[in-house]
Amino acid sequence: MPQALSTDVLIIGGGVAGLWLNARLRQQGFATLLVESASLGGGQSVKSQGIIHGGAKYALHGALTGSAEAIGDMPRRWREALAGTGELDLAGVRLLSDAHYLWSPGTLAGNLTSFFASKAMRTRVDQVKGEQLPPALQDPQFKGKVYRLNELVLDVPSLIARLADLAGDSLLAGQHIEALRDGEELVGLRVDGREIRAQRIVLSAGAGNQVLLDALGLSQPAQQRRPLHMVMLKAPTLKPLYAHCLGGGPKPRVTVTSHPAADGQWVWYLGGDIAEADGVAREPAAQITAAQKELASLLPWVDLSQAQWATLRVDRAEPAQSGLLRPDNAFLADQGRLLVGWPTKLALAPDFAERVLASLARDGIQPGAAATLPDLPRPPLARAVWEELLP
Numbered sequence: 045m046p047q048a049l050s051t052d053v054l055i056i057g058g059g060v061a062g063l064w065l066n067a068r069l070r071q072q073g074f075a076t077l078l079v080e081s082a083s084l085g086g087g088q089s090v091k092s093q094g095i096i097h098g099g100a101k102y103a104l105h106g107a108l109t110g111s112a113e114a115i116g117d118m119p120r121r122w123r124e125a126l127a128g129t130g131e132l133d134l135a136g137v138r139l140l141s142d143a144h145y146l147w148s149p150g151t152l153a154g155n156l157t158s159f160f161a162s163k164a165m166r167t168r169v170d171q172v173k174g175e176q177l178p179p180a181l182q183d184p185q186f187k188g189k190v191y192r193l194n195e196l197v198l199d200v201p202s203l204i205a206r207l208a209d210l211a212g213d214s215l216l217a218g219q220h221i222e223a224l225r226d227g228e229e230l231v232g233l234r235v236d237g238r239e240i241r242a243q244r245i246v247l248s249a250g251a252g253n254q255v256l257l258d259a260l261g262l263s264q265p266a267q268q269r270r271p272l273h274m275v276m277l278k279a280p281t282l283k284p285l286y287a288h289c290l291g292g293g294p295k296p297r298v299t300v301t302s303h304p305a306a307d308g309q310w311v312w313y314l315g316g317d318i319a320e321a322d323g324v325a326r327e328p329a330a331q332i333t334a335a336q337k338e339l340a341s342l343l344p345w346v347d348l349s350q351a352q353w354a355t356l357r358v359d360r361a362e363p364a365q366s367g368l369l370r371p372d373n374a375f376l377a378d379q380g381r382l383l384v385g386w387p388t389k390l391a392l393a394p395d396f397a398e399r400v401l402a403s404l405a406r407d408g409i410q411p412g413a414a415a416t417l418p419d420l421p422r423p424p425l426a427r428a429v430w431e432e433l434l435p
Contacts, residue, residue: 046238051077052412053404054233054242056221056256057249058423059089060200061374061387063207065248065397066214067132072401073411077242078211079218079235085204086426087250089390091274091358093301093313094198095144095286096122096391118391119194126198131394137206138199140302143192145178145287149342150187169193180285180302183345190287197286197301200390201428208425217423223260230260230381243409246400247384251361257384265377265384266364273323274358275314275335278434279351282310289342291317298338303430311430328355354433362388378403 053069055062058080066078099116124130126137146169169191175182177190208215218235225231232241247253254267284302291297299316314335317323323331332353339348363375363386374396376385383403387396 046236047418048239048241049077049417050241050415051075052242052409053077053244053246053400054240055079055246055248056233057087057247057252058084058215059087059248059250060085060203060207060390061089061250061385061393061396062246062248063204063211064132064393065246065400067207067210068397068401070210070212070214071132074404075412075414076214077216077240077417078214079216079221079233079240080423081217081219081221081252083424083426084208084215085200087252088358088360089204090200090426091356091429092200092390093299093315094140094200094203094303094390095299095301096196096198097144097389098194115389115391118394119196121394122196122198122391125394126196131397132207132210134203134206136202138202139196140199140304141197141284141286143286144195144197145172145190145192146290146296147181147190147287148188148290178285178287179283180343180346181287185345199303201426205425213417213420215420215422217421221256221259243381243412244404244407245382247382248386248396250386251359253361253384253386260382262379262382264379265375267386268362268364270360270362270370271324272315272319272358272360273326273328273331274319274356275323275331275353276311276356276430276434277314277335277348277351277353278305278309278311278430279348280309281347281350282312284310285312288316295320298342303428305428305430305434311434313430324357331355352434354430356429356433362386374399376400376403 052074053076055066055078058078062078066076069076096119097115098119125132125134128135172190172192220236222234223230224234224239247256249256285300287300288296289298296316298314298318301313303311303313305311318338362371365371371388374387374392376383376399385396387393
């Protein structure tokens with residue numbers, strides 16, 4: 045039988061939220077163990093666009109929403125971490141862009157001007173022109189307005205790698221998870237037959253939380269999934285672009301981020317409205333055709349004749365909300381020794397960790413005596429999705 049283990053906090057799920065939490069707990073002196081069944085960051089994390097939102101995208105209807113206010117401080121906290129002066133030391137994580145942008149086609153430029161003149165947004169954005177424009181928009185054919193948002197875009201694979209480094213020896217690859225009980229009380233988990241006891245158990249496995257809750261015989265908190273059908277393309281002619289394109293409604297028409305591929309070319313990763321309702325219903329070939337038409341309409345000067353295309357379906361896992369609405373904040377539910385949560389967005393990973401730390405402080409959970417861990421099977425790092433789909 046594998047050696048039984050004991051730790052202060054046992055974390056299930058090695059996405060950015062779980063890894064960030066693990067690093068924060070270790071920083072505070074807690075003994076931790078993080079279990080991942082597949083690859084680190086291989087669920088929602090590595091499929092994200094890497095945008096650390098500051099809230100502007102959630103105010104496109106003309107007023108700040110709860111989401112816009114809740115996420116507004118995240119860029120500052122991430123910037124400090126990237127500089128090595130924040131709550132974690134993320135120096136060395138690749139910053140793809142120090143800003144994200146919002147651009148409008150010429151027909152909507154007037155709407156954008158009035159929107160950003162509003163009191164709510166006046167301090168969050170700056171208009172850019174000429175050489176300040178993103179490289180992909182520096183073309184004489186471009187007509188419209190562009191605003192620089194107080195946001196940033198990270199290379200998610202390098203973020204996952206750095207957080208894995210901060211985990212030290214606390215990572216465990218484990219497939220089969222069962223409840224470990226003392227009578228009726230949950231005291232830990234059995235992972236691939238190994239007993240692991242903990243003062244607190246945190247489920248941060250994204251969509252996997254539902255499977256874990258089922259295995260523990262629990263129905264709450266309930267989970268919802270909001271699917272996306274993302275598009276990616278790689279071409280030697282692409283130049284970097286990190287921007288939301290304003291549409292006629294409350295959501296970006298398309299959100300573009302750019303990512304360096306191993307062969308030196310740029311990959312454009314497309315989300316926004318094109319990846320939602322109608323996009324989810326389309327088959328991959330139809331979704332690619334829709335994306336080709338959208339880019340030809342918005343950026344006709346970009347030569348896509350040599351582009352490789354692929355689509356990627358993503359299930360965003362969140363706590364259940366009325367009408368499948370997006371939660372405003374990171375979410376955490378306490379069930380005695382068990383804590384169940386979802387960060388709801390990559391940018392809110394620090395908020396998720398703060399909620400766990402606040403729960404531990406409220407319940408008087410203190411770091412115990414650090415135990416020496418045996419050599420444990422370590423989960424691998426997830427590969428960038430574009431390397432898998434656009435070789």
